[in-house]
Amino acid sequence: MRLVLAEDHALLRAGLTQVLEGAGFTVLHAVDNEPELQRALRDPSADAAVLDVRLPPTHTDEGLRAAIAVRQERPGFPVMVLSQYVEQLYARELLASGDGAVGYLLKDRVSDVTEFVEGVRRVAAGGTVLDPQVVSTVMARRREEPLDRLTPREREVLALMAEGRSNAAVAARLGVTEKAVLKHVSSIFAKLDLPVDEDDHRRVRAVLAWLHV
Amino acid sequence: MTTETSTPAQRRPGPWRLTGYAAVQVLSVVPLIVLLVLWILGAALVLVWAGLAILAVAVPATRWLVGVHRRMAGRVLGTPLPEPYAPVPPGPLAWVRPVVSDPMTWRDLGWILVATTLGFAVSLLVILLLLVVVTAPVWWFAAPPLMRLRSQVDRFFLAYSRTERLEQRVQALTESRAEVVDHSAAELRRLERDLHDGAQARLVALSMSLGMADATFDQDPEAARRLVRDARETTAAAIGDLRSVVRGIHPPVLADRGLGGAVQAVALDMPIPVEVQVRLPGRPPAPVESALYFAVAECLANVGKHAGARHAWVGLRHERGVLVATVGDDGKGGADPAAGTGMLGVRRRLAAFDGTMRVSSPVGGPTLVTLEVPCALSSPKTTPSSAPG
Structure with a gap:
């Protein structure tokens, strides 16, 4: 399984690469900004992507937009979106961008390595993974x-x-x-x-x- | 503040119309005297309550009749005179204080004294010049200056001068500045407390757990592992604390999506369905955006807490240089904007931008809060969900 990884913090990028490669994934491209992410996502040999919502240059939601855009171009392309905070609004947009193969998690969930890796696998296999915090607000x-x-x-x-x-x-x-x-x-x-x-x-x-x- | 735009294109009324105004002014003398008597009577009887009942009639009647004269004076002079009264809240006795403390109330009464004497004489003269047929040519030329003279006297009483308006503005700015300073000091204290009691305390605990784990690793690896697990849970809690502090300062979704998107996000987190309608062709300045976001969020939080509503709705629009946000619900009503500190904070925060908050909440509902902030929007932006930029 070959992945595109986008994360602007060098430490986190290295950590994520280590976690993912340790779990048997291949990190094809590890990028830290939006233009490079766009180029990486065009690589036909990429099977899935793990993206941070906030990326340079504008530090807003370009990771999320890139995820939605790539899923329009390549329907069913698995994307796991990570963020420092979760919004139901974004969860809806991701879910609406295609049937399944999408994940949306808080970044600190990565600390539970086995569960995080399992989540990425599930998304890559076409499943849906939502952060418990999103789920609990819906529950309320x-x-x-x-x-x-x-x-x-x-x-x-x-x-x-x-x-x-x-x-x-x-x-x-x-x-x-x-x-x-x-x-x-x-x-x-x-x-x-x-x-x-x-x-x-x-x-x-x-x-x-x-x-x- | 109303902008004063003199419009020379506005047609000045001719002698015939001016004489019509004069007739109204002459005929008004009787009701004005009646009103003045009512005022004196009401003031004299105020201690036995009957006075209040009399004034409850006299005040709106006076304001209406004076308003008619204010509009006439505005037309004669070619510049409309703004309605200068301080807002009067609804309620059986709520009007007393704002009416008594409004200087314009007393200027109205002073004007009645002049309008029923000197003003009356001038208006009567204009009419007589026409009625005594031989003086009609004089009337044709004398009516406009005479009426202008009278209207200038009216304006002197019935409208604030430029200096007075500037003084009022300075007064309002001084008050709102003091409130903003208070507000931001309180916010800083809150942030300090949140960080101190939250993330900072947890980081201390985290460092302790790790230190203890370090010390026990050799003797008791199982205990050390437990400590490391504790440390990880504490880290997660600290991150959660920091996240909520960040949301309190400037919610990330506001930075990402602007006011419309952020309000939509808040609406989605509500326990009841909230319909959001956004019609903003651009983005307001960041401080206004933030103030309005927190204001709308506070209103929605109140809906969730107190209203017992089944549905709520939020509207955002920009018209004639004013950003208008409305928050409504079908709950039980009876909301008192003066009761909660939250709403007071909203009012203060908006006041810093000359913004206002109005609450209409009859018992039994529905409740409608209208927030208005004058501001310009930045250049139009495409919808956020379109192609990545």
């Missing part, structure tokens, strides 16, 4: 149709799915069997009127429905 919303049809347990399962966890990981987190999780998941799909489809794809749709994208 008043119940709305069609999500108010879900039981509290199902909402918990959906929240963990939105964070990008597999059934096994959800089961471990909730302290139940994988079979029980599977039951909740199929109940969620039924209640959200999601058509029977390939599993990964449906998980993404459930998350999208939840975020009202």
Whole structure:
């Protein structure tokens, strides 16, 4: 798996490169500004990208815009976006830029190396990974149709799915069997009127429905 | 402050119309005397409450009738006279203080004394010059200067002079400057406290954990590992603290997306649906943007806390050199802008830019807060989600 990495802090860039290469990824290009990122993303041999939202020259949201733009040019191109802070607004924009293969995490989640690497893998495989902080703000919303049809347990399962966890990981987190999780998941799909489809794809749709994208 | 633009193109009224004004002025004498009597009566009876009831009628009636004369004087002189009264809040007795402390109230009364004597005489003269047919040629030439003379006297009483307006402006600026200084000092204290109690304290704990881990590594690697794990959790908490401090100073999304995007982001974090309508062709200056952002965020926070609303909406638009933000909700109303320190802070912050806040919140709702700040927008910018720049 060959990655494009964009991060303007030299220390963090080196750290991320080390973490990712240690996990078996190849970092093709490690860049620290937006113009170079644009060039790197045009490299056809890149399989996925890990991007910081804030990059030179303007230090605003060019990383995010680059992510959305590249996914318009190369539909389904996996992008993991990292940021010092998370916004639901940005999460929505990323989710709306294509079906799945997108991640949005706080930068400090990198400190949990195994989970971070797992997140990148999941995104590269077409999954959706959202930061727990984004998920919890959505959770705080008043119940709305069609999500108010879900039981509290199902909402918990959906929240963990939105964070990008597999059934096994959800089961471990909730302290139940994988079979029980599977039951909740199929109940969620039924209640959200999601058509029977390939599993990964449906998980993404459930998350999208939840975020009202 | 109203800008004074003299418009020479504005047509001065001719002798016929001037005589019409004079007739109105003459006929007004009777109601003006009645009003003056009411004022005296009301003031005399104020201690037995009946006076307040009389004044509750006399004040708006006086202001209306004086307003008619103010407009006539403005037309005769070719420059409209601005409505000079201090704003009067709604409420059964809330009008008393602002009316009594408004110098224009007393100038109105002084003007009544002049208008019912000298002014009356001048206006009557204009009419008589016309009615006594032989003097009609004199009337044709004398009516305009006579009416101008009278209008100048009216203006002397009914409008603030340039010097007075400048004095008022200086007064307002002095007050708002003092408030801004207070506000920013309080903000600095808050930041200092947040950093001291938050990130700084956590970093101290972090350094302690690491030091202890360093010391125990050889004897008890398992305990050391626990300490390192603690250290990592403390780091995460410290980062969280710093993040919230940064949000309090200048939210990153405001820097990225400007006022419209930042308000949208706040709306998305609300527990209830918030509809956001942004019609801004450009970006306001950064300090205005920041003040309005925090003002809107504060209003929305209040909606979430107190209103019991099911829906809320935010509008941002720029018209005639004023940035207008409205925050409304369908909650239970009855919001008192003077009650919370938050809203007071909003008012002060906006006052620094000559901005104002109005709250309409009848019991039972809906609540509508209107924030206005005069400012220019920078050159138009394309929508943020379009091609990366």
